[in-house]
Amino acid sequence: MSAEATPRINAPYLSQFSHRTVRLLGKVRQLRGELATVDAGGDVVVHLNRDAHLQLNHAVEIIGKVQNDLSVRVMACSDLGPEGDIDFAAVDAVVDATHRYHEIFYEKEQ
Amino acid sequence: KNILIILDLEVLEEYGELEKLGQPVALEGPKPEADVKPQPGNISGDNMYGNKQHQQPAQQRSLPSRTNGAANGGSSHGNIHPIEALSPYAHRWTIKARCTHKGDIKTWHNKNGEGKLFSANFLDDSGEIRATGFNDAVDQWYEVLQEGSVYYVSSPCKVQLAKKQFSNLNNDYELTFERDTQIEKAEDMDGVPQVRYNFTSLADLQTVEKDNTIDMIGVLQDVGEVGEIVGKTSSKPYSKRELTLVDNTGYNVRLTVWGKIAQDFDARPESVIAFKGLKVSDFGGRSLSLLSSGSMNVDPDIDEAYKLKGWYDGSGRNEQFQSHANTMSAVMASGAGDRNAYKTIAQVRDENLGMGDDTDWFSIKATIIYVKQDNIAYPACLTEGCNKKTVEVDPGQWRCEKCDKTWDRPDYRYIMSVNVSDHTGQIWLSCFNDVGLQIMGLPANDMMAMRDEGDDRKVTEAFADANCKTFVFKCKAKMDTFQDQQRVRYQVQYANPLNFSLEAKKLADLIQKYSIRDNSLFV
Numbered sequence: 001m002s003a004e005a006t007p008r009i010n011a012p013y014l015s016q017f018s019h020r021t022v023r024l025l026g027k028v029r030q031l032r033g034e035l036a037t038v039d040a041g042g043d044v045v046v047h048l049n050r051d052a053h054l055q056l057n058h059a060v061e062i063i064g065k066v067q068n069d070l071s072v073r074v075m076a077c078s079d080l081g082p083e084g085d086i087d088f089a090a091v092d093a094v095v096d097a098t099h100r101y102h103e104i105f106y107e108k109e110q
Numbered sequence: 111k112n113i114l115i116i117l118d119l120e121v122l123e124e125y126g127e128l129e130k131l132g133q134p135v136a137l138e139g140p141k142p143e144a145d146v147k148p149q150p151g152n153i154s155g156d157n158m159y160g161n162k163q164h165q166q167p168a169q170q171r172s173l174p175s176r177t178n179g180a181a182n183g184g185s186s187h188g189n190i191h192p193i194e195a196l197s198p199y200a201h202r203w204t205i206k207a208r209c210t211h212k213g214d215i216k217t218w219h220n221k222n223g224e225g226k227l228f229s230a231n232f233l234d235d236s237g238e239i240r241a242t243g244f245n246d247a248v249d250q251w252y253e254v255l256q257e258g259s260v261y262y263v264s265s266p267c268k269v270q271l272a273k274k275q276f277s278n279l280n281n282d283y284e285l286t287f288e289r290d291t292q293i294e295k296a297e298d299m300d301g302v303p304q305v306r307y308n309f310t311s312l313a314d315l316q317t318v319e320k321d322n323t324i325d326m327i328g329v330l331q332d333v334g335e336v337g338e339i340v341g342k343t344s345s346k347p348y349s350k351r352e353l354t355l356v357d358n359t360g361y362n363v364r365l366t367v368w369g370k371i372a373q374d375f376d377a378r379p380e381s382v383i384a385f386k387g388l389k390v391s392d393f394g395g396r397s398l399s400l401l402s403s404g405s406m407n408v409d410p411d412i413d414e415a416y417k418l419k420g421w422y423d424g425s426g427r428n429e430q431f432q433s434h435a436n437t438m439s440a441v442m443a444s445g446a447g448d449r450n451a452y453k454t455i456a457q458v459r460d461e462n463l464g465m466g467d468d469t470d471w472f473s474i475k476a477t478i479i480y481v482k483q484d485n486i487a488y489p490a491c492l493t494e495g496c497n498k499k500t501v502e503v504d505p506g507q508w509r510c511e512k513c514d515k516t517w518d519r520p521d522y523r524y525i526m527s528v529n530v531s532d533h534t535g536q537i538w539l540s541c542f543n544d545v546g547l548q549i550m551g552l553p554a555n556d557m558m559a560m561r562d563e564g565d566d567r568k569v570t571e572a573f574a575d576a577n578c579k580t581f582v583f584k585c586k587a588k589m590d591t592f593q594d595q596q597r598v599r600y601q602v603q604y605a606n607p608l609n610f611s612l613e614a615k616k617l618a619d620l621i622q623k624y625s626i627r628d629n630s631l632f633v
Contacts (some may be wrong), residue, residue, distance in 0.1 A: 087614060090618065097621050
């Protein structure tokens with residue numbers, strides 16, 4: 001595993017993290033072959049890799065790189081089970097804290 | 111007609127005089143209900159009802175109905191006021207309300223003299239109010255008022271600010287009967303509801319402060335046995351029974367009923383029960399107790415009951431419910447006296463919990479970092495419920511003094527010292543069998559057997575497994591004298607595994623407090 005930071009973001013933050021490696025936690029909404037749509041506070045298009053096995057309406061955590069068009073190229077992902085089991089309020093709180101106190105979590109490009 | 115009473119008016123002269131704005135039209139009164147209730151024997155008289163029916167629509171306040179005075183020879187009742195509208199500023203008024211509760215006559219003797227009083231609760235379509243009668247009023251009215259009947263109560267009668275600590279009703283005011291107060295039984299009970307509920311859902315219970323009064327409706331999930339306890343101050347025996355109720359907000363709650371209700375309780379599990387007048391306590395997170403002035407209604411004929419029944423038959427029966435046992439009290443730093451206060455270990459030390467004369471209670475979220483490996487259990491008596499230590503009088507003969515029985519093997523029960531830590535420090539806790547089981551994951555008997563067989567590897571493994579488990583420990587702290595030394599001992603009453611959702615919310619709220627001036631992404 002590389003030692004680079006993977007700040008947790010959700011959809012609104014995509015543009016701020018273009019070309020960076022990030023973490024996204026969202027609900028799988030659509031599966032179309034190599035592409036999928038994940039709802040992480042907004043819809044995000046993700047490009048799956050060979051190992052990615054997503055299930056509809058499951059929660060998934062994706063580590064990937066944000067592309068020019070604000071889609072995400074998946075580097076690793078973990079299935080977190082049915083979306084009903086996840087407390088998304090907690091997820092949003094973590095994302096909020098990550099950016100409010102960004103100095104703890106990642107280097108902000110100025 | 112709807113009437114708007116203007117309490118204050120300020121003319122904005124600076125804007126001069128403007129043209130009329132728009133096209134104002136008279137505000138339509140509420141539409142009368144389809145089945146207009148006839149009012150035949152109503153003492154207020156039939157002739158008040160001309161063409162317009164002043165029915166009380168479900169949501170709105172009832173309007174004072176105009177009456178032309180004594181129609182049936184009874185005393186004239188003026189305008190019927192809704193209870194909601196009663197205030198010290200109302201002059202002549204009459205309410206038509208049901209007496210929902212009549213308390214016992216109470217007497218008092220103090221240095222100012224002595225006297226007697228009784229209280230009653232009145233209910234109409236708009237609200238409820240408590241009324242008290244003192245001394246002569248007791249003689250005048252105590253026998254007249256019957257629970258369940260409807261009365262006209264007319265001024266003169268004092269309306270004053272309510273003493274909330276004596277009442278479970280939601281009204282800023284309360285009534286005090288005077289000598290000239292008029293109370294007349296109403297022949298017709300139309301328009302006056304039986305009981306008025308203002309339900310709080312179990313999920314919202316978390317936000318209700320302890321000692322407040324609420325109403326609640328839920329499905330009965332579990333009924334405990336009736337038990338007797340003796341009152342500490344009165345030394346009178348009380349019957350009590352614990353019930354578990356659930357509702358469609360996903361929570362369960364323990365509710366205690368007392369006295370006759372506890373003794374005669376026969377509602378079947380899965381019936382819907384509505385409660386009025388429950389006191390909220392923070393025992394075990396949140397729990398409820400039925401007040402003596404409260405009431406219980408099994409399978410009531412109201413919409414909420416049908417909704418709940420439908421939900422329970424549908425999905426509720428199999429649902430997993432969240433209990434409030436892990437809920438921290440609404441204010442985290444609520445002082446050492448609060449039984450449910452979450453503390454950090456540093457706070458436990460700094461606040462000297464347990465070092466005073468009283469026992470202090472607190473909860474900590476902490477991780478086990480070390481389990482003391484010697485003396486983890488004691489041999490206990492096998493009699494159910496008796497946990498007394500047994501003595502091995504002869505090899506293979508374990509004797510319990512209390513039961514006067516000898517067993518061929520002991521039932522080992524945990525009595526462990528564990529060292530736990532959080533981000534502020536570490537502390538030693540004593541745990542008994544239930545908590546020991548949770549920590550070790552296997553019964554004390556198995557541990558002792560492994561030790562006896564010399565299976566050291568398994569023993570070490572068991573202790574290693576116990577390490578790094580995180581729990582919320584509910585603890586009791588008090589001073590203990592041991593060999594002339596006074597030390598504070600922390601005993602675990604129970605340990606709960608983390609409810610991650612709740613704990614995450616707590617942490618999020620804490621973090622939010624650091625940035626209370628900034629706006630945040632979430633509410």
